[in-house]
Amino acid sequence: GQNIDQPTEMTATEGAIVQINCTYQTSGFNGLFWYQQHAGEAPTFLSYNVLDGLEEKGRFSSFLSRSKGYSYLLLKELQMKDSASYLCASMDSNYQLIWGAGTKLIIKP
Amino acid sequence: ETGVTQTPRHLVMGMTNKKSLKCEQHLGHNAMYWYKQSAKKPLELMFVYSLEERVENNSVPSRFSPECPNSSHLFLHLHTLQPEDSALYLCASSQEPGSGANVLTFGAGSRLTVL
Numbered sequence: 001g002q003n004i005d006q007p008t009e010m011t012a013t014e015g016a017i018v019q020i021n022c023t024y025q026t027s028g029f030n031g032l033f034w035y036q037q038h039a040g041e042a043p044t045f046l047s048y049n050v051l052d053g054l055e056e057k058g059r060f061s062s063f064l065s066r067s068k069g070y071s072y073l074l075l076k077e078l079q080m081k082d083s084a085s086y087l088c089a090s091m092d093s094n095y096q097l098i099w100g101a102g103t104k105l106i107i108k109p
Numbered sequence: 110e111t112g113v114t115q116t117p118r119h120l121v122m123g124m125t126n127k128k129s130l131k132c133e134q135h136l137g138h139n140a141m142y143w144y145k146q147s148a149k150k151p152l153e154l155m156f157v158y159s160l161e162e163r164v165e166n167n168s169v170p171s172r173f174s175p176e177c178p179n180s181s182h183l184f185l186h187l188h189t190l191q192p193e194d195s196a197l198y199l200c201a202s203s204q205e206p207g208s209g210a211n212v213l214t215f216g217a218g219s220r221l222t223v224l
Contacts, residue, residue: 004151030209042113042199042215050209087152095207099151 002026004100006088011106012078020073020086020103028093032064032071035087037102043087046073075105083107112136115200115216123224124190130219132183132200140206141183142213143175146197158183159206190223197221 003025012018024032031050035043049055049064049071061074075082088100113134122128134141143155157165158177172194174186183200197220201213 008149033212035213035215040217042217043213044215045212048210048212089152091209091211095209095211097152097154097213101149101151 002092002098004088004090004098006100006103008101009104009106011108014078014080014107014109016078017074017076018078018105020105022071022088022100024069024071024090024098026090026092026098029066030091030093030095033089033091033097034062034073035089036084037087038084078107080107080109113200113202113214113216115219117219118217119220121222121224122187122190127186127188129187130185130198132216134181134202136202136214138202138204138214139180140203141177142201143183143185144199144201146199146218152199157206192223195221195223
């Protein structure tokens with residue numbers, strides 16, 4: 001079956017670095033997405049990886065290893081506004097998104 | 110307005126009521142989606158419309174009925190719902206369904222409570 005695993009909840013300190021892991025098993029692979037969702041708001045697109053390696057976008061970076069079925073989202077210089085849920089989704093061979101249940105990130109001062 | 114707009118933001122209904130959720134996108138996208146989001150569960154894809162034609166219906170109970178009158182508007186008609194249907198219903202749109210870089214733009218959702 002198809003499956004996405006990510007931690008349910010993580011806590012980090014303002015100014016620090018946090019890495020949110022995601023492992024996936026899908027029928028075929030057409031890319032890995034990360035979305036951010038603040039409480040009561042719409043999920044918003046953060047990153048898309050289809051090739052192995054690290055993609056950096058400001059304070060946020062996303063990494064992909066296709067051979068390991070693994071991705072992570074790295075958040076640097078954490079700010080209070082980064083408190084949100086982070087959703088990992090893998091796109092299968094039919095271009096269907098398979099979603100994880102999301103990781104709730106709590107930032108403490 | 111820009112982006113994806115959903116109304117109402119909150120809805121409480123009894124099991125015998127009939128109501129509708131509305132979604133409007135101002136992005137010129139070709140595809141629109143309905144997702145169900147329940148606490149601590151993955152997003153569940155309900156329906157997909159591409160160029161106003163339904164292309165996906167993931168075994169959703171018939172008490173949910175979608176309608177896509179044009180490429181900018183999407184409705185979800187609700188009737189005789191069950192308490193377990195209480196959830197956040199998210200609408201999304203995208204430019205390139207069926208491609209790898211198919212980025213979804215979501216609305217803020219309609220929070221539905223069924224009593």
